Amino acid sequence: ACGVPQGEQADGGTDADARLVGAVRAPGEWLSHGRTYAEQRHSPLDAINMDTVPDLGLVWSFDLDTKRGIEATPLMVDGTLYVTSAWSIVHALDARTGALKWTYDPAVPRAWGQKACCDAVNRGVAYHDGRVFVGTLDGRLVALDAATGAVAWDVNTIDRSKPYTITGAPRVVKGRVLIGNGGGEYGVRGYLSAYDAATGTLDWRFHTVPGNPADGFESDAMAMAAETWTGEWWRLGGGGTVWDSMAYDPDLDLLYIGVGNGSPWNQSVRSPEGGDNLFLSSIVALRPETGAYVWHYQTTPGETWDYTATQHIILADMEIGGRVRKVLMQAPKNGFFYVLDRETGALISAEPYVPVNWATHVDTDTGRPVEVPEARYYAGEPFVQVPSPFGGHNWHPMSYSPDSGLVYIPAMDIPYLYAHDPAYEARPGFWNTGTNNTLAALPDDAAVRAAMKTVVKGHLLAWDPAGQKPAWRVDHKGPWNGGVLSTGGNLVFQGTADSRFVAYRADTGDELWSFPTQTGVVAAPMTYALDGEQYVTVAVGWGGAFPLTTGAFTQAESLPNVSRVLTFKLGATGSLPPLDWTPLPLPEPPLEPADGEQVTAGLAAYHANCTFCHGISAVGGGLIPDLRHSGALHSAELWQDVVIDGALVERGMIAFSDVLSAEDSESIRAYVIAEAQRAWALQ
Template identity: 60%
Template sequence: MKPVQSALLSLMALALTACGAEKTTQDMTVATVDAARILAADQEPQNWLSHGRTYDEQRYSPLDQITDKNVGDLGLAWHYDFDTHRGLEATPIVVDGVMYVTGSWSRVYALDAVTGDLLWEYDPEVPGEWAVNACCDVVNRGVAVWQGKVYFGTLDGRLIALDATTGKPVWDVLTIDRKYPYSITGAPRIVKGKVIIGNGGAEFGVRGYVGAYDALTGERVWRFYTVPGNPADGFESPAMAEAAKTWTGEWWKLGGGGTVWDSLAYDAELDLLYVGTGNGSPWNQALRSPDGGDNLFLSSIIAVRPDTGEYVWHYQTTPGEMWDYTATQHMVLVDVEIDGRMRKTLMQAPKNGFFYVLDRETGELISGKNYVAINWASHIDTKTGRPVEDPRARYYQNPWLAFPNPLGGHNWHPMSYNPEERIMYIPAQEVPFLYAPDKDFKAIRPGINLGIDMAAASMPDDKEAKDQIMSMIKGHISAWDPVAQKELWRVQHPGPWNGGLLNTKGKLLFQGNAAGYFVAYDARNGAKLWSFPAQTGIVASPVTYSVDGEQYVAILAGWGGVFPLLAGEAALKSGKVSNNSRILTFKLGGRDSLPDWKYVEPELPAPPPMTNDPRQVSAGNALYHRFCSSCHGDKAVSGGVLPDLRYSTALQNEVWFDITEDGILKENGMVSFKDQLSGAQLEDIRQYVIERAHYLKKISGKTDSLSQ
């Protein structure tokens, strides 16, 4: 560390002696967070000041009142029930006894961190119909706090600042052009008085970017595009001019992708902001860049200057990306000894299955090894930094059964780094997927534009084939040695899509899982020490904090996200759960309890008669998997969040068209499709769903009530 910076941090620590001491609930200030407090976060471990607790995003807490020795005494201190029933993915921010958190539909809540009492709530009133522009549920991953304000992004593309005391809006700015189907689900970071936020929408044909906004006024300070636009319009920066050389065709007409929908990290000493970018749009590279090319800056880690957005360096994890192998996954900054010298590293386990260790000053690849089983590439060439691909994996003409699938070996669920054991804990998963080109692709807006045949990737009905595929679908915690690039041990889960991770000085590793349990493990060996039945699947990440000398652990519980919406039967691999949206907060000796509840299988009504027209069902199958499966599941099987269409009484009559054509449920997110689909096509989809309802009746043995 440079002498001046070292002295500055020392002064910060001294200045924080008073404000860093634990405040009682009677003597709390309101979100007085600034750079000094975040940089010196270890001086006040009782708070969780930023998304990853610190700018380095390690998600490690120095708190040690709750340990491997006494965690068995952990009990529920309080819970808070949300009035929504969609996915919960937020990391709570806790400042001086107040918890700030987002729920579904971008709503924001402030709660007393000791009692769970609601202090205020803010609803940005996101239009329900905007949900059609969100690939992966109406989720939000959290807020940022800064100098008495709470900042968050909304599903419909706004960035809002609230007064932390009252929850009243201070400013509200639109960060997108609403002609295009952008969305925001990620948590902002605040660096040097600037609110940093990206967006999603690559599946819908948008051009990615990340922006910085003045924390006081909301005025945009800079914007960095991640893929080039139309060359005829000129390029916004030299970086975009260089990136354009790696594209072919007329990619800008299809958006290009590269959205910055999740991970960010900041190194104050180097003054570098690290940005992770997403997949191409469409997925199939042959459609967006027909003569190939690396397609910068898709699936890349980019370092920029936080004051200006100036490009410094990049590393592309998946050149010419065409599998939805994003690099938006959690980035962790670690100073670690490698080959006898200390290195400032950036570590990431992106979707493509390789664990990367980069020099975070230069972007140089230090090492890269696969952390899950993969088949699209054999290894990383350490001289070029590029993956050595199996050419068959590029499914230009022929299908390819790939590991990982579009969910990735690791998705957005945050990793956690243990600086004492030098272990990275990865919420990993292994799921296959059949990539097949869409021979009849035509770009649609609004609508999902992948360029692959989703129906071809559906779960087979044949029991033997289905059982074989289901046996391949797995999830686990991988305890990864990032220096030796090897797995030390793992905790096996029944299925994928388990929650993010937290580890503490108390030698504990916490994770919620898809089976509906919140679990504490021994951080040294993965031994299970404690668990709590959450009555719903958990995908979010826990935090820990302390008030009045008492340590708490909190987690948002609420099943959701893209996997339960899209994956159909595969989403049930860990067991059948539904969404019960809550905050669960624990302490030693906690005596709160949840109301009695258990999952009850709904009764399947007799479906309407089938037309027995194979052509109609086949057409409906293709249309369903292009327009409907992203929310209602593969083969019309619900993963436990949205209604299962096979059970819907709307199949029986004209209500089907009231919903799909007239949009009577648009406020719930179910929009009209009359601009994309004809009445005959909507009937084809209805007949396909009816066929699936009959099939369910058949395999469940309840054929007596079938209507033939």
């Protein structure tokens, strides 16, 4: 009864288009990001199953040459595995042996990394007609010859004067390469672009939020959306970036996109008189040939908490209330699990899949959440809210098994203190949310800090979408665990933040097998078959938004980023080289007594500018240098050379001369010294 949409070749489509539609019937390959257009991330392959999985072992591994988060789902096409590492670098590997066929490095300037809210990550490539396509962190879309890696075309998708990035995997539908962008934390306007796969010519562009009405609207959809905005939102960008999810139904010929948060987050500075602010935090259905709007469903009207609806979208046909419905499912950041009718966008049901305190429920008549008044922090006091800007679930892909009827969600419980910033001034290009991030700094007291760790949690949640209730859960040591794969072997595979790759029974959650990965896993596994043998592959390497901003403070097991591709099959017995790593001891910090006022000023300046890469309260992200170790703490001149004048710009540390004064830089130094002294005293 429960199945995948069985689309046949779309009218007028080419063989290459038909191959992607037919991925449903080609379980030996993994042809697009979520395996098929329905993005279920479920493979019918069953040679590796609940009985044979204890015999699963490492057949090969391939070391990736970057040290930032690895988020890609590899594709497997015609015996070749295509995987991206950080900085949008593409590798083509022999799927049987892991031997390198070619590498393509788009040479992203490392300073562009400052425009990336959440690490220099990339979630993978798309394949179509002998080419692979990658979006680069600096906003380009590049077509490569799948056999050689030679560049076929390379186009710019952004206004290069604005802080746009690309981290998401492109999709190809009807000969068009679809790509969105990131930048919602910095002040941009979101859109999705469609490029001709053969030539790289821009075919259409769908904006997700309206621009300045005085310039005229690009479409009726934008005129409609503009009715839901107030003030001069376009000056600040508005947000609505399409930075991750898409899915396609070939039968209905509808493309679904997930739209991001408001920019700035704080609605009172973005759209002061309120309004729903379409199409923020919405799922929008479009015609893939024209980009014409068909319907939308908004998960979080008047978004003000970074509650993106960019999370993974899954399509399935399932029985609900006695009849088979064509549904679309999403577990967006806001904590509710949505089941929509994907023909019309009508809400079928929505229930909380993690603790939620910003709304009591979703009203199924209106389709709207019923908010608690305290949640609009800008109108009152700071509010401790769940979920946080990390979401009840972030980009880590979930999976849906038509066999068990369950969705497997990498879920998280992380609270966050939302607070209005009365001193807000727009500063596009820098962290620009309109919220007071200083209040989210860790408390001074070591015991309270330790206690805070225990409330930050994560788990693998098996969710019954038809019944909107949990089936089972596995609690992990911390949040930010990997994406999920389910298989016809009654298995669910997931990597974890505490450096394990695990297989669970899909119907019960019993752990059946695990492998030590030597690094946190955030990406989703995939599977394929060659010469009658099934393989499972996962790209490992700790990173992404959570490690960068909360860093070592909450990491479940303190291991470094080791970026690798790991491939497993039955009977293999390979092992990884021993991990040669010990945490660097903290050097003695400068002993100068801290000036209280300067430290307080530095705390604020640090949390407005530095947290997003170097970690809250300077705890160090584990990916980017821990400032408490910095030799420059001993020298005001050296510190300013780096912070103000950009001495380390080649390594990605930009010059902050536009937003910080020499005095600010000195207070930040005083604050980091105070944090280093605190850590030194505790060790």
